[in-house]
Amino acid sequence: MIETLYSLNILDTSLAFLISFVLGILFGIALEKAGFGSSRRLSGIFYFRDMAVLKVMFTALITAMLGLMYAQALGLIKIESIYLMPTIYVAQIVGGLIFGIGFVMSGWCPGTAAVGIASGKFDALICIVGAILGSILFNETFHLIKPLYTAGDQGVLFLFDSFHLSKGLVAFLFTLVGIGAFWGVEKIEQKVTGKSEYLGSQFLKTFSFVLFVFALGLMFISGDPSKSVSLCPFLKQTQPISLSSEQDLLQRVEEAEDHIEPEELSDRLVSGSQGLLLVDVRPQNEYSRFHIKGAVNILLPDLSVQLTAYKNQGMVVLYSNGMTHPAQARDSLYRQGFNNVYLLTDGLDGFVDRCLKPVSLRSEPVPAEFTQKINEWREYFLGGTEVQNNVEELSKLTFKVPALIDTQWLSENHTKPNVKILDLRSQPEYNTSHIPGSLAISPESFRGVVKGVPSVLLPAAILSQQVSLLRITPDDFVVLVYGEKPHDATLVGMVFERLGHKKYGVMNGGFLKWNKEGKSVDTDLPDINDSVYLSNDNDNVTVDYKIVLQSVKNKDAVIIDVRPEDYYLGKKSDEARAGHIPGAINRPYTEDIAKEELYSVFKPTEELAKDYQIIIPNKDSKVIVHCRTGHQASQTYFVLKNLLGYTNVYWYDAGWTEWAARKELPIEKEM
């Protein structure tokens, strides 16, 4: 199986550049040899005097298409290893029409004009200059044309899926159309110019026959077309051998091997069974109202992508309210080679009815053993609260806690199974005394060099793995406990922001306050069950320098530089350049914190609200916060967004470190 540079994600390396360059040379030779270094010849197709463009283009298209299909049928390559352009109807229709007009006017297209320049044609050079201007014009008018650019977006769409035909059949028909076109245009040429070089020639007959045979052979090699109608045969080929997969699938359905009973699921979840991924495929709002503890939410269209990492690894269980959607999704995934996808029998409704319905409400007699089980499950899935009879009431159980947690609340709730406490102090401090059940983690472990920028928060995929190791699930309420620096907690808060995990809070005063108040501590390591925290990049608050630069230019955001004043003014500097982002205002992060005798706390919300009211026009104003590396600014972000309710706050994580080093970015010194 060939791994392409695209599938290895190394299209941006010098190796890829070299290969592209060589392919470009061959491309140029092919175009030139075909006679495409002449605009007269190229435009001939539009006046029926020289149909070479059609002959060359369709032959090339059919050759590459057939070649690629044979390569797939022989298991040389998977279609997923090739970059596939999305179908965007409106953009491609309008773009195609305009392009065609430009083509006939100039007599060139970009590739042929490149060859035209090499052949000494001035009109090719003029055309390229025009095309460069046209590209710049597109960039300058992008904001106007943007709706058109994405209008009719279908994602990746194959012709055979559009027509619900098999791939082999469409390729065959396509080849037939091509052969017909070749004969047709030869006839046209004969009519218009009086001569046709290939019409009726032995060459064209042989050529047509060879194409026909190859296309026909494809239908046999990629299976009987009538059987694979409406499937996606491209994906079918990725399955392990021992085909007749439809039969296998039906066999499994018959034997109900593809189901898991709610009772079995409950047992597995309660016992912390590893390698089980429970997926809720309902819409997000339903999921957030209520879902089975431990389930992740993936919508149907995203399933195959999101589950790639779990393909034939462990067990994936899908559920919805009923059975239809998960069953269809399971079938589709099965055809894509997933052999480990199961359905929850009777769906969520069945689960609630069979596992969570209190014994007192059941009409049938329940044996004592099972009663105990039900109570166990209810304890686990409903958090040990009082009897709830239906799903609507279950939803009330979701935690509603403030972003800033006081020690009192935590001392009452820290033993609850879905409260997870992270202690952000140093390891020795944690080892000698910590809140019972808390885990030690250094805030720095969530940061690193990303694309050359130091000290930025790691990508969501890595963060979610780290969070998995901390046995945190998407349903947990995470409490962040700092030592001396509140911004340690808010930095880790950004981890959860990036993962879209809204249920987290910072314990005001940190461990030192807890300790001073004499609340319980111990030195034990908690027992850990692994959890699966699916990678979800839900970060819509981190911004990069381009977005900041845009705001600097448009003056559409309040940029708050939270570094100490000397750094803001450029009197002190640890970076490539000193000063600040033009237009930024200085509000050091230390201003938001009050020092008590032994510990630091956030200043009272009313006081903070008053301060920021002066700086920021209103609650919906766009605000960008930054510091040197994003650490201190995370605290201002937390204050604005989570404590004061500003809705439009962004975090420039890379901060002054990056801004100062990118010399093309503007700066200001002093005020």
Add this chain to the structure above:
Amino acid sequence: MKNPKPYMNPYIAGVFLGLVLLASFLVLGAGLGASSGMARIAAAFESSIAKSHTLSSEYFGKWGSNPLNYYLVFMFVGTILGGLFSALSSSRISFQLEKGKSASAFLRIFFALSGGILIGYASRLAQGCTSGQALTGGALLLTGSIVFLICLFAGGYLAAYFVRRQWND
């Protein structure tokens, strides 16, 4: 100068081009392209005039401060060199403004320039040109690419009548 060699049989040239495209699929995992490389050059050009403006623009901005660092730029340069190599070896290089004998040079330059602008604009809108969209996407049997291909010819045939004078002999 020697007489230019005749063009290659278009069907054989097509097979050759198709095999190059197939090689590109199998090795790069992406098809051939020309307009993207050209647009990158446009971005570099705009950037050399107005750096921070280009960087903060929504479309070119996402290509970063070094837009030329992209595989299709290298392919575009290769295409020119490949064309040069082939044109040299076939004695087909001639410095000229290609047009109909009785058409004015001004008319031809005007059409070449404005046609070029339309091509540059449309290939960004459709995310590709004859190479990257019609040929590559067509060979992959992508619906949108074939729609683009059909519309390309439709647009060309609709406009052909109005610009025919540039080829009058």
